[in-house]
Amino acid sequence: MEVGYTHFDTAEYYAAGHSEELVGRAVRETKTKREDVFITTKVSPEHLNYNDVLNSCENSLRRLKMDYIDLYLIHWPSIGMKLEDAFRGLNKLVRDGKVKHLGVSNFKLKLVKQSQELSETPIITNQIPYSLPNRTYVENGVLEYCQQNDILITAYTPVKFRSVRVNKTLGEIAKAHAATPFQIALAWLVMQPRVITIPMSFNPQHIKENFDAAEIQLSAKEMTQLNNAWDKNDD
Template identity: 70%
Template sequence: MKYESIRNLKIPRIGFGTWKIGGGSSPDLKMDSVSMAALRSALETGYTHFDTAEMYADGHSEELLGRAIRESNIPRESLFITSKVTPSHLKYDAVLSSCENSLRRLQMGYLDLYLIHWPSVGMKLEETFCALNKLAREGKVRHLGVSNFNLKLLKESQAHSETPILTNQVPYSLSDRSYVKNGVLDYCQRNDILFTAYSPVDEGRMRSNSALESIAKAHQATVHQIALAWIISQPRVITIPMSANPVHIAENFNAADIELTGGEIEQLSKAG
């Protein structure tokens, strides 16, 4: 695994996403055995960085992640756990209770990273950050960040946060360069902010092409692994693919070890 070093932290460049673990927008208990198997497989493979949210399966994703971690007996301090507050919970009291609820569901004493999941119309970032700053001061969350924030909102967040914004989590893949075009990637790279790429394999709908296939063949890798290796070859960029398939879970983890050449990176970057 490769790590990104930032402010005395070493964060695995490939983490494990949990959207659809535990259900979609509401809990789907029929899926628990499949979801738990995916989480156990991720922990056994060696993932130590997990991304969840109160919104995922209405909290059930957090419950299952906490359960799988407790069962694994892996020490909490060796893991990096991110959760997110939902856009309808951005008022002061709601942020505090959302965080308490996430910690209760995960059965953890703190989160490594707490993000505003999406901006909401009419949100008051100053008020939201009053609560987030309190959580950080109390040690309930170690680091603060945002998700799906454009440049203007990211800069506003920096102004309101008492601690440096650790990341902006946004969609990024070979086929989705929207956060390059809007200037967020460049800003993050210049300002020591992690750029966390979500949906890195286009939610499973990734399209292949001949360039991708020939690079994959040269590395004896899959095209999905090359897509992930390309993402994390970029400064300050990390990613959190999700999979329920143990073969893909291992492939995604091992993608961190693929060393693309400068020419390959350029070829893939141009193709977008």
């Protein structure tokens, strides 16, 4: 928060709710106004029915000690889930003002489209794994569909890959920008239309570097070089 981050990503699943407690505490103890932060949290796959969705949200709000969530996501689809039933609950939460926006996570194309039909308000994001070596959601068509349909891609696990320190192209571009390879990996994501990212770090220096990466401007040539610098499934 001191660095300037305003978007915090958590989930009922993370540390069995303790992550939400810490996010709430950080907002209160830094005396940050509620409207100055954007809180994303998520309902777990085992809670995807009407009553459980309502209960999960109540529990998240209680742990956060907040009266609304900015963005509420379905964390993962589950086998046999009744998406219609889950969205009945999610739509009610938006109508009741407990949730401002809805989104999904780890959803493939068919489920994204179903969610758009079931949601009374726009699905504003699909949170997916996306990084230089991980193009799964490019290959399955989700990235392009979301970009064309005004759905933000929230790229998770953006820098946790083995080759981040040794990929030659990444290293050279980092050097040219006096940046670290981690920063370039983040800049490559946020330079793309409708892509945001949520890096995680325990290290204050990394936290600052990740924030500053948003200012790095990569050229079209560098973007293409990075696009092509990993073979399929090459981490």
